Amino acid sequence: MKATSAIVGIVCLFNSVLANGEFSILHSPNGINFKGDEQLNTSELPKIISTAMGHTTPSGDSWNGLTILNPFNYPDVTISIVVEGVQSLQLSEPRYPLEIASDLYQVKNDFTSILGQVVFDENDVYSGDIQEKLTLQKLDNKDVAVLEFLKDVGVLMDLKQKVLLKSPLKTVWIQLNGLDDIVRVYGRDSEQAVEALTVLKSALTELQDALESTYGDRFMLTTITNERLRLREKRSTSNAKENNEMYWKLNLSKRYGKDYASIFNILLWTSVFLIAALISTAVFICTLDPGRDSIIYRMTTQRIKKEN
Structure with missing residues (x-):
């Protein structure tokens, strides 16, 4: 009996370690129904989001939380926000426990492969302006970690403006690491982390309001959180500097944009x-x-x- 209890405890502990994230649907069209509270895996996210967008995906999915009620009411724009550093944003229902079993950057690549189209990211929407004008009580905007977080807020604000201007951003996948830096430096329960989470949730709410103002009901906004399990190496300022030095030592060719080949052929x-x-x-x-x-x-x- 004791052995059985020990095994059950180990299994529960193992599940709690793996399920350190959450998949939340802040808004979806009325023709798409998310139900239940079944846990899902990160490898299932590309298929789930693609199916909700109206794309045909390979069969055999083990997750049953999605039902298409109206095939003529798919979202016109889909935005997924990945937030590192917390297990849950506690924004809205429905929310589903998420098992972080693969690199979230790889999840984006799989998502792009299924769609067969361009998926915009934070580099495509960010104008380069750090949100330093926010009224901060506990956060010091001279701190490197805080500046990285404010840059993430700037990404959301720039995305909101593009939504209001009806920019052609049909599918967006944004990864935000600033909150994770705040938690790592100050601690999960610190006043700085609490304020950062409040600012981030406020920015997400403004983005949702902008989407509703522009697209009405026909948009899908989701968040994906990841608390502690880091399967990828943390990209820090020192790593970026080392990579930049290595880049020049290798004497690699210049990087060109995705439209370079077509424009070159036209001019040629x-x-x-x-x-x-x-x-x-x-x-x-x-x-x-x-x-x-x-x-x-x-x-x-x-x-x-x-x-x-």
């Missing part, structure tokens, strides 16, 4: 066409035989007769 073949047209025109003019019936012959003949 346009230039080739214009040069070929110029050469052919010049050759044609040089080899032109005026003849007796041409306007050149008539004008030059009359001028010669007048001079004589």
Whole structure:
């Protein structure tokens, strides 16, 4: 009996360690129904979100919390916000325990592969302005960790503006690590962490209001939280500096944008066409035989007769 209790305790402890995240649906169209409280795995997130968007995904899913009620009422825009550093934002229902069994960056790659289209991230929406104008009580905006967090808030504010301007952002996946830095430096229950969480939740609420103002009911906003399990190496300022030095030592080629190839081909073949047209025109003019019936012959003949 004691052995059985010990095994049960170990299993419960193992599940509590793995289920250190949460998948929350802040809003979804009326044609999509999330129900129950069944735990899900991070590997299932790409299929779940893609199905909610109306895309066909491989069958065999083990999670039964999603039901499509109206296939004509899919979201026009889908935004997923990944927040590192807390287990739950306690924003709204429904919320589902999430087992962090894979790298969340890999989850985004799998999501992109299923959709077969561009998924915008924080680099696509961030204008570079850090939100230092916020009224902060416990957070010091001169601290590096706080600046990283304010940068995350700036990402959400820039995304809100793009939503209000109806920018073509159909699918967005944003990963925010600033809150995790605050928790790591000051502690989970510190006044700084509590204030940071409040600011982040306020920014998410403003984003949701902007989406509702622009798209009405036809949008889906979800959050994915991850508290302690870090399967990837933390990207710090020192690591970025070392990577930058290594980049120059390797003498790698310059990085170009995704539209570089198409623009280069357009300019290349346009230039080739214009040069070929110029050469052919010049050759044609040089080899032109005026003849007796041409306007050149008539004008030059009359001028010669007048001079004589």
